[in-house]
Amino acid sequence: MEGLISLKSSPRTSLSSFPSFNQPPNSFARRFSMDLPLRRSSFPAIRAQQPGTISPKEEDEEDALKVKEWEVGMFQNEVAASQGIRIRRRPPTSPPLHYVGPFEFRLQNDGNTPRNILEEIVWHKDTEVSQMKERKPLATLKKFIENAPLTRDFVGALKAAHSRTGLPGLIAEVKKASPSRGILREDFDPVEIARAYEKGGAACLSVLTDEKFFKGSFENLEAIRNAGLQCPLLCKEFVIDAWQIYYARIKGADAILLIAAVLPDLDIRYMVKICKMLGLAALVEVHDEREMDRVLGIDGIELIGINNRNLETFEVDISNTKKLLEGEHGQLIHQKDIIVVGESGLFTPDHVGYVQEAGVKAVLVGESIVKQSDPGKGITGLFGKDISL
């Protein structure tokens, strides 16, 4: 439990740190939870051979905490990997100086640089969120939430739009830039774009809040929320910590994105519950069959997004939506009355028709509409008809 204490002050103070301890022990967990004290005391020779590295008591304890923290981080990544999650969380530090764990393990986790863009985003988020949490601790956010206005029914708005038009309900994305496409729109006025989307028939809006990679912001979300629009708002973030859900709620979100490629099952379970508690809808995003399996095994999910974009490689293939809705997955989704959102790479009425045929009742679209001089007219172009009527 010593590790948990040290985690409280680390960038990793997220829900995800805690559930990991509740996972059934695997070989790694057993190895590390049982033999750490043994390992540290069983190599006195190594420690004694390095003059100047033998610390006084406090230094030794601090060192032990660092070792433990690093191991917990690695354990967390191992739990995630056992669920097929390739995205690693940022190691709190590189292996501590006196680390005497298995050489091959150290070697395997040596990489202190992210392996792909999604990992890079997640590692950056770790740092960003830990700084934001210091400025606004959870207890402060909870006080604000007591007085926050009620949320609006995100899922209800999508269902209503679908029944009204017979077409997938549109979540229109307020997106200035992306890692794959760069700047999408130079003259970017988030509130004007949001207004044009609502006028053009969008059921809901998605607002990117990540600054570094998407040039979005929570100020944009707040400004759109305060502009008097009706559309419920999705906070499009890379959530790695429950703190972000509370923050999004305060900034005006009605729904939030949870990405299965980043979050282990237990985190998704907890986070979905937190969303319910706060009156938010959770859009749980998957990209492959394994993620779909995992998410369908979690109770209480009302909304699943199938991303046609591989967030590690940027490859976009809209047949991914069809593939993931075939067979048992499709049946289970139907039984559970889950609304599926087709996400990314949708540019034409044919694309929308294709994913609708595959079974989606909603679509999430950014690039193709945000780039139009009138994004509202962009919606008409996307659907091949005016859906505002």
Ligand SMILES: O=C(O)c1ccccc1NCC(=O)[C@H](O)[C@H](O)COP(=O)(O)O
């Ligand atoms: O869009 C990206 O380049 C991207 C890169 C890394 C992680 C996420 C990314 N995009 C998030 C999305 O999935 C899209 O913003 C959303 O589905 C809309 O896609 P599109 O209509 O293709 O703009």
